[in-house]
Amino acid sequence: MSKVIISGVGLIGGSIALKIKQQKLFDEVVGIARPGGTNLKSFVKSGMLNRVSMFMEEEIRDADLVILASPVAQIEQTFQVITPHLGSKTLITDVGSTKKNIMMSAKKGLKNKHHQFVGSHPIAGSEKHGPGSAQIDLFLKKNIIVTPFAKTPQKNINTIKKFWQAMGGKTTVLDAKTHDQIFSTVSHLPHMLAFGLVNQILRDKNKKLMLNFAASGFRDFSRIAASSPEVWRDICITNRSSLITDLKKFQCQIDKMISLIEKNDEKKLLNYLNDASKTRQEWSE
Amino acid sequence: MSKVIISGVGLIGGSIALKIKQQKLFDEVVGIARPGGTNLKSFVKSGMLNRVSMFMEEEIRDADLVILASPVAQIEQTFQVITPHLGSKTLITDVGSTKKNIMMSAKKGLKNKHHQFVGSHPIAGSEKHGPGSAQIDLFLKKNIIVTPFAKTPQKNINTIKKFWQAMGGKTTVLDAKTHDQIFSTVSHLPHMLAFGLVNQILRDKNKKLMLNFAASGFRDFSRIAASSPEVWRDICITNRSSLITDLKKFQCQIDKMISLIEKNDEKKLLNYLNDASKTRQEWSE
Numbered sequence: 001m002s003k004v005i006i007s008g009v010g011l012i013g014g015s016i017a018l019k020i021k022q023q024k025l026f027d028e029v030v031g032i033a034r035p036g037g038t039n040l041k042s043f044v045k046s047g048m049l050n051r052v053s054m055f056m057e058e059e060i061r062d063a064d065l066v067i068l069a070s071p072v073a074q075i076e077q078t079f080q081v082i083t084p085h086l087g088s089k090t091l092i093t094d095v096g097s098t099k100k101n102i103m104m105s106a107k108k109g110l111k112n113k114h115h116q117f118v119g120s121h122p123i124a125g126s127e128k129h130g131p132g133s134a135q136i137d138l139f140l141k142k143n144i145i146v147t148p149f150a151k152t153p154q155k156n157i158n159t160i161k162k163f164w165q166a167m168g169g170k171t172t173v174l175d176a177k178t179h180d181q182i183f184s185t186v187s188h189l190p191h192m193l194a195f196g197l198v199n200q201i202l203r204d205k206n207k208k209l210m211l212n213f214a215a216s217g218f219r220d221f222s223r224i225a226a227s228s229p230e231v232w233r234d235i236c237i238t239n240r241s242s243l244i245t246d247l248k249k250f251q252c253q254i255d256k257m258i259s260l261i262e263k264n265d266e267k268k269l270l271n272y273l274n275d276a277s278k279t280r281q282e283w284s285e
Numbered sequence: 286m287s288k289v290i291i292s293g294v295g296l297i298g299g300s301i302a303l304k305i306k307q308q309k310l311f312d313e314v315v316g317i318a319r320p321g322g323t324n325l326k327s328f329v330k331s332g333m334l335n336r337v338s339m340f341m342e343e344e345i346r347d348a349d350l351v352i353l354a355s356p357v358a359q360i361e362q363t364f365q366v367i368t369p370h371l372g373s374k375t376l377i378t379d380v381g382s383t384k385k386n387i388m389m390s391a392k393k394g395l396k397n398k399h400h401q402f403v404g405s406h407p408i409a410g411s412e413k414h415g416p417g418s419a420q421i422d423l424f425l426k427k428n429i430i431v432t433p434f435a436k437t438p439q440k441n442i443n444t445i446k447k448f449w450q451a452m453g454g455k456t457t458v459l460d461a462k463t464h465d466q467i468f469s470t471v472s473h474l475p476h477m478l479a480f481g482l483v484n485q486i487l488r489d490k491n492k493k494l495m496l497n498f499a500a501s502g503f504r505d506f507s508r509i510a511a512s513s514p515e516v517w518r519d520i521c522i523t524n525r526s527s528l529i530t531d532l533k534k535f536q537c538q539i540d541k542m543i544s545l546i547e548k549n550d551e552k553k554l555l556n557y558l559n560d561a562s563k564t565r566q567e568w569s570e
Contacts, residue, residue: 123500143498172498178491185486186495190506193478196538198561200531201470206463210471211568213428213457215408219569220505221475226565229558236546236554246485247543251536253481258532261521269521273514276483280511283496284504 005063007032007056007078008070009040009049011126012095014134016067017048019167022136026064032056034070043131057085065163068094072234075102079109079117086110092117093160097183097231099147099176101238107149118160119147119176121183122169129228140168147176184242188235189250192243194225195232290348292317292341292363293355294325294334296411297380299419301352302333304452307421311349317341319355328416342370350448353379357519360387364394364402371395377402378445382468382516384432384461386523392434403445404432404461406468407454414513422453429454432461469527473520474535477528479510480517 004026006013017029031040031049040052053059060066060082068075075094086092092110096102099119106117124142126133144164148157161171174182201210236243260269289311291298302314316325316334325337338344345351345367353360360379371377377395381387384404391402409427411418429449433442446456459467486495499507521528545554 123498125500125502143500145498178494182491182495182498185489185491186499186503189485190482190503192539192542193482194506194565195558195561196535196542197475197478198564199557200474200534200538202560202564204470206467206470209463210467211564213408213430213467214471214568215428216410217509218471218475220508221479222565223505224502225561226569227562229555229562232558233551233555236542237549237551240546240549244543244546247539247546249485250481251539253485254477254532254536254539257477257481257521258529261525261529261532264522264525266518266522270514270518272484273480273517275487276480276510277512277514279483279487279496280479280507283499284511 001028002026003028003030003059003063004065004067005030005032005056005059006049006067006069008068008074009033009038009043009131010069011129011131011133012122012124012138013067013069014043014048014131015124015136015138016069016095016167017043018134018136019139021047023166025163025166030059030063032059034074038131040131048131048134057081060085060090061087063087063090066090066092068092068096071230072096072098072102072238076105076109079105083110083113086113086116088113088116090116091156091159093120093163095120095122096238097121097187097235098239099145099179103147103149103176115149115152115156118152118156120160120164121145121147121179122164122167124169129231137168139164142169144169144171145179146171146173147179148173150175180239180242184239184246188239188243189246191224191227191232192236192247193250194222198222198225286313287311288313288315288344288348289350289352290315290317290341290344291334291352291354293353293359294318294323294328294416295354296414296416296418297407297409297423298352298354299328299333299416300409300421300423301354301380301452302328303419303421304424306332308451310448310451315344315348317344319359323416325416333416333419342366345370345375346372348372348375351375351377353377353381356515357381357383357387357523361390361394364390368395368398371398371401373398373401375401376441376444378405378448380405380407381523382406382472382520383524384430384464388432388434388461400434400437400441403437403441405445405449406430406432406464407449407452409454414516424449425453427454429456430464431456431458432464433458435460465524465527469524469531473524473528474531476509476512476517477521477532478535479507483507483510 009031107114294316392399
């Protein structure tokens, strides 16, 4: 009997469970509940999960696959709890948005078993959270980055790739460092800018008028500022060095814009805006 | 016979023309063409316009309403061209995203006739441009800010308000200075941040990978970076002082984020992100 464990049944973990059930990938889907977390009973009733357990260390003995989908900060502990009980055929992956830190935790926590962990980052999500927002096709045609260690056996990488392909995703293998730099710029930085803009508005004396007249530009730009504060605090902390580099680089972009506007340099300003507009238009085509 | 002139038949001017025709607000809709601009002949054929003319100063003599929908920078000239020919019953409005500069130009250009100008800013648009993108219901239920001078006769303000209500919009009267501060923060600043992000990405050695893995967060955040560079250069220049203030304030927000992340201050970081997330969620409800 094949078995998958999902630790952290939220939007991502729940969507994985739904797709596993639809695809009949494993005989048993076990959700790990944490004290004080979402009550998962109704998701057993609805058929998303076969069982709920509080005890990862017991469940792991006969598991084929473990998916760590809890907030990044909790995963470090999990590695230490499970290592003594981890059989040689069990593979582990995660769904975290940062990878260098997870790979380091896995190496430290799993010790000589660390090649049983292959990191994953599904580029899919939503500003909604919780298993009640789970969607069966959340990963359909989405990019999934898979981050092995330099010496991870190809067999293990392939198993994780196949798993994500069964979820509907398109897999790409990257090293963790490159992954973190890329997603700092293209995902974490814009989230910070959106959080920053909303903070700037809510500290303004005209806050009410501003929010009243904010239109579709603001709506789309700031949608990601409604994201889970806990998740994003963890991302800030775990991808600290890339993100700080990017925030400082962005201040240079602002310096450049201020300078062009102050100097009234219409030609260079137009070029600057045009570069962005052209790139963004080509991207969406 | 009633007559409206639209100078600058682009996305906004074209959408106004379509709605005027649908509502039969004026007997004649005349589009003003500029040398080298979009050829408007096909829009006469399609029934959006009754006529196209190159000569604003001739057309204005018997016009009831003039809508200035050309890029902000061109409007200043227009005031000077039309003033000698402007009859006492003709009202003028515009559709520009910045208002202090337009009001100053109107005062300077129209001289003792400047109370015939009432500024407008329809909060409606799209990253698309040109009359081919015009939509009959572009203004439906959208906010329209109307900016009179301190001593503009109430009759003139009411006429312009009624015009926008006929377009489907909801009108609010604000003074030009307050308008410019509010829209700097809630519209112009996020546009600059989106332009800045795309510029940062396209200068990165990993540019191709980044654009490949950019997901829905990036898509929505940066949609407005595809906006017309010409329009946004003009907005930067015409709302210079508010925008520079906001860009500098935003650098303080970034300083704050960098400091919280560097210090590993998880509690204050969570509060900061939570403030934004809560505000943004409440806004969308």
